Amino acid sequence: METASVLAVCVVHQLLSDEGRLGVTAIDKRPVQGPVKVHRLGLRGDVQADRLDHGGEDQALYAYSQDDADYWTEELGRDIPPGYFGENLRVAGLSATNAVIGERWRIGLDLEVEVTSPRVPCSTFQRRVGEAHWVKRFTEAGRVGTYLRVVKPGTIQAGDHIHRLYVPAHGVTVGKWFADPTVEDADALRDAEADGSIRLQPEYHRMFEKLQAGRLA
Template sequence: METASVLAVCRVHQLLSDEGSMGVTAIDKRAVEGPVRVHKLGLHGDIQANRVHHGGVDQALYAYSQDDADYWVGELQRELPPGVFGENLRVAGIGTTTAVIGERWKIGLDVEVEVTSPRVPCATFQRRMDEARWVKRFTEAGRVGTYLRVIKTGTIQAGDHIHRVFVPTHGVTIGNWFSAPTIEVMDALRDADADGEIRLQPEYHDEFEKLQRRLGA
């Protein structure tokens, strides 16, 4: 069994001009050497240009698994180094899309993070990847990775081991919620949140209302 670990820690290399509403994007993340401090709002020295849709305490870090990256290497027939998806952490031996919402990981000696929500692809991401129909393809593949909330701050670096320290009993994964949301999935998350087993970010409740209207529940 592969030991779960951090393959790379990535932060913004340079701000790029972008056609979106902000006019600039911090999606150009690249691997850095040595230890990096992790704060409640993310990596020291990193930037989220648009904190309406990215960042904040509930989306402080974005993690993407090497398994999912390898899938895209096969699909796109090109190298996809750590950071190319805009991720802060490229990880191995642990799923990001298959992570249970609310599960917690200990990274290295002192950092603890919590799985919060799936990454929703946007036009900026499509421009970054320069692939036709990228948002649609990324969405349909469902290999979206996960945002993380920082529970305990500290220092991380490439090579740090990752240990699951808590997995909620509701069983709903990031991929379940992103690709196949149902009333049953919604109820499981809402009950776990109400019982205090997990703490959903506020946006989930807006999505619950949309789902109920769409499915007529």
């Protein structure tokens, strides 16, 4: 079994002009060499241009798996280098998309992170990739990766091993919640939060309400 590890640590290379609301985007992430400090809001030296929709403690880091990048390399007929999708961490040996919501990883010697939520593709991402109907295509493929919350700050670098410290019993993965959230999934997540085994972002509770309304309709 392949050991889970960090292939690359990526921070913003430059702010790019963008047609969106802010006029700029920080999606252009590229690998850096050597150790990088990680604090509650992410990697030192990284920024999020759109802090309304990106970043914050619940989206401090974005991890994407090499297997998913390889899939897109085949689909698009071009390389998808680390950072190209705006990810901070390109990882191997585990599926970020299939991580269970609330599971915790130790990366390297001291960094501890928690899986929070799927990446939701946006028009900025589509402009970055330059493919027609990219948001729809990325959504349908369901290979979304995961955002991470920093539980214990530390230092990270390429080559660090990733150890799964804790996997919640509810079993709802980031990919399942993104592609096919059900009332049963919502109940499982709600119960897990109630017993203190996970901590959910506010967006989950808004989705719980929508799912419940759909069941009652």
